[in-house]
Amino acid sequence: MEVAVLRERHGKAVGALGRCRLCPRVCGVNRRVGEPGFCGAGLSPRVAAVSVHHGEEPPISGSRGSGTVFFSHCNMKCIFCQNYPISQLGVGVEMSTEELGERLLRLERKGAHNVNFVTPTPHVPQLIGAVLSAREQGFALPVVYNSNGYDSLEALALLEGVVDIYLPDVKYVSPRLAGDASSTHDYPGHNAAAISEMFRQVGPLSAWEDAIANKGVLLQEI
Ligand code: SF4
Incomplete structure (x- = not known):
């Protein structure tokens, strides 16, 4: 995507924070003035860690690792969450x-195959802004959107042409289980719709000759 188009998309995405509908919870809060919604995310990116990660799916990690950005906050509340302080208490650094x-850009200089945004759903505008800022300085890595799969069509529309590889979870097909274990009873329907939209945008997974993914959808059944 051209930088000018990305800039326009970023403006639209930041505007969406004024009445947040970035995920199916449609809280409607004004995050531009710090009003918290279900996830607790704000206006600026909040990041728990940035590192080159070698434990991702093989087509993503490859031999040189995936440049991973772990966002704080989450739009689900899973009783089995392994990252509770990060997802629920917002542990991380605002930047x-x-x-x-x-x-x-630093991850690219370290040789990562891609940049991989983990739990990105509440941070879609900030993700687009960071990619814009990096692209203006020549950043060229594929962008991976590594979400819990509870994504809205509205947010995915903002990401069309920005994200190269979607890596969503498929956590539940049972509304009862999704409600009991993640306070997200409507997960299955929204998850199915989001995955259909992801496939429409980027299609099935494709890879370079060295088997490193360059485009498409890779589902994670969790
Ligand atoms: S991203 Fe956060 S504030 Fe926005 S709708 Fe989802 S849970 Fe609510």
Whole structure:
């Protein structure tokens, strides 16, 4: 995507924070003035860790690792969450989109195959802003959207042409279980719709000759 188009998309995405509908919870809060919704995420990116990760799916990690950005906050509340302080208490560091863009450039310089945004759903505008900032400085890695699969069509529309590889979870097909274990009874329907939209945007997984993914959808059944 051209930088000018990405800039326009970023403006639209930041505007969406004024009445947040970035995930199916449609809280409607004004995150631009710090009003918290279900996830607790705010206006600026909040990041728990940035590192080159070798434990991702093989087509994503490859031999040189995946440049991973672990966002704080989450739009689900899973009783089995392994990252409770990060997902529910917001442990992490607040930074500007430009600072996050600089981190993406550093991951590229370290040789990562891609940049991999983990739990990105509440941070879609900030993700786009960071990619924009990095692209303006020549960043060229594929972008991986590694979500819990509870994504809205509205947010995915903002990501069309920005994300190269979707890596969503498929956590539940039972509304009862999704409600009991993750306080997200409507997960199955939204998850199925989101995955259909992801496939429409980027199709099935494709890879370079060295088997490293460059585009498509890779489902994670959890
Ligand atoms: S991203 Fe957060 S504030 Fe926005 S709708 Fe989802 S849970 Fe609510």
